[in-house]
Amino acid sequence: MVIYGVGVLAACFLAGQFIGESLGNLLGIEANVGGVGFSMILLMISTQWFQKKGILPAQTEQGILFWSLMYIPIIIAMSATQNVFAAFSQGILAIMAGIIPTIFLFLCIPMLLKFLSK
Amino acid sequence: MTVLNKLFTVNALIVAFLVVAIITWLSTVISQKLLKGKIPGAAIAILFGLILAFFGGKWTGGTKGISDVAGLSGFALLGSSMLRDFAVVATAMGSSLKEMRKTGWIGAISLVLGVFVSFFPAVAIAYAFGYRDAVSLTTIGAGACTFIVGPVTGAAIGANSSVIAISIAAGVFKSVFVTIFTAPLAKWVGLNNPQAAMAYGGLMGTTSGVTAGLAATDPKLVPYGAMTSTFATGVGCLLCPSICYFIIRFIFGN
Numbered sequence: 001m002v003i004y005g006v007g008v009l010a011a012c013f014l015a016g017q018f019i020g021e022s023l024g025n026l027l028g029i030e031a032n033v034g035g036v037g038f039s040m041i042l043l044m045i046s047t048q049w050f051q052k053k054g055i056l057p058a059q060t061e062q063g064i065l066f067w068s069l070m071y072i073p074i075i076i077a078m079s080a081t082q083n084v085f086a087a088f089s090q091g092i093l094a095i096m097a098g099i100i101p102t103i104f105l106f107l108c109i110p111m112l113l114k115f116l117s118k
Numbered sequence: 119m120t121v122l123n124k125l126f127t128v129n130a131l132i133v134a135f136l137v138v139a140i141i142t143w144l145s146t147v148i149s150q151k152l153l154k155g156k157i158p159g160a161a162i163a164i165l166f167g168l169i170l171a172f173f174g175g176k177w178t179g180g181t182k183g184i185s186d187v188a189g190l191s192g193f194a195l196l197g198s199s200m201l202r203d204f205a206v207v208a209t210a211m212g213s214s215l216k217e218m219r220k221t222g223w224i225g226a227i228s229l230v231l232g233v234f235v236s237f238f239p240a241v242a243i244a245y246a247f248g249y250r251d252a253v254s255l256t257t258i259g260a261g262a263c264t265f266i267v268g269p270v271t272g273a274a275i276g277a278n279s280s281v282i283a284i285s286i287a288a289g290v291f292k293s294v295f296v297t298i299f300t301a302p303l304a305k306w307v308g309l310n311n312p313q314a315a316m317a318y319g320g321l322m323g324t325t326s327g328v329t330a331g332l333a334a335t336d337p338k339l340v341p342y343g344a345m346t347s348t349f350a351t352g353v354g355c356l357l358c359p360s361i362c363y364f365i366i367r368f369i370f371g372n
Contacts (some may be wrong), residue, residue, distance in 0.1 A: 013203070013207050023352070025296075027250050027352070029270070030270055031351050032351070032352065034348050037348040038179045039207040039352060040341060041215070044211070044215045048215070052239060064211050065211070067205050068205065068209040071208065072160050073138045073336065075160075075202065076197075076322070078167070079165075081183070081194055082171045082183055083182070084172040086286075087287040091284075093288075094261075097219050097244050097259075097285075098289065098291025101219055101262045102322070103236075104193055104235050110308050116227075
């Protein structure tokens with residue numbers, strides 16, 4: 001059933017978020033450390049395990065696939081709810097402090113990959 | 119009119135579904151017919167979203183973009199971090215755990231590098247704009263990591279609210295810039311495989327920018343970028359008020 005897939009996804013999501021929140025607490029910072037990352041690892045491990053056991057029927061899988069396909073529409077909605085106007089009203093310093101370091105970051109990608117492939 | 123108002127308010131999320139579907143359809147038509155597929159439909163739709171967010175904020179004076187406009191409040195739920203993270207986690211199904219484990223340490227390096235490469239140029243820019251105190255410089259530098267690291271750091275070291283506002287704005291600009299420019303820059307920086315996506319996610323750090331940028335570039339890469347970027351805010355919140363702040367205090371004094 002579709003809801004089983006959604007349930008597996010929800011379980012992995014909540015467990016991962018719990019790990020992320022706890023890790024943040026443990027480190028004494030007010031932030032979730034890697035919650036989404038842990039959730040993703042849990043989902044990959046559990047769905048692979050279910051597949052191996054042969055207990056991941058197509059319908060169950062659909063429950064997870066639906067949400068992964070809803071991802072881009074959700075991102076569009078998220079973009080539309082960013083505080084873009086307030087960001088612009090903070091002036092040129094905020095624009096430069098946001099954009100110039102990001103250009104350096106883009107330049108780091110090929111450098112990092114080249115360095116690591118040696 | 120009151121019937122319509124009530125309909126839109128009670129069914130806010132459904133309205134958001136419909137509006138996003140229309141935006142997606144328009145963007146796909148523009149992408150295929152006008153631009154001959156040179157810019158992917160998703161990229162145009164996300165850009166549409168950002169423009170709507172700008173006008174939403176301008177018209178209403180609110181902080182949540184288009185969702186502050188009456189009748190479009192459903193955007194706040196559909197675009198919430200809860201649903202975003204839920205959908206991002208779902209994209210992990212079918213991606214390779216082996217690939218992530220193989221290149222996991224690239225992610226770790228990129229996370230730390232990402233904080234420093236964001237932080238120090240932003241501090242230099244703040245300095246050029248006349249800021250001289252370590253607290254303000256550090257807070258603006260932290261804002262260049264993500265729009266959460268800025269206010270968290272500012273609160274931790276006691277920055278004033280106008281500096282915190284600048285740091286949040288810097289983080290939002292970063293996220294917008296990453297969202298828009300990932301697709302056009304992807305080829306140029308070699309962002310076309312899981313390994314590069316993990317390095318990219320860790321370096322950029324902004325989860326909203328990374329996930330939106332990769333959505334417009336190659337949706338297959340989303341889980342790899344999301345995997346590392348989800349750690350970035352935590353790493354930034356760890357490094358900025360501590361090591362980075364000490365370095366800035368060492369250079370500029372109190």
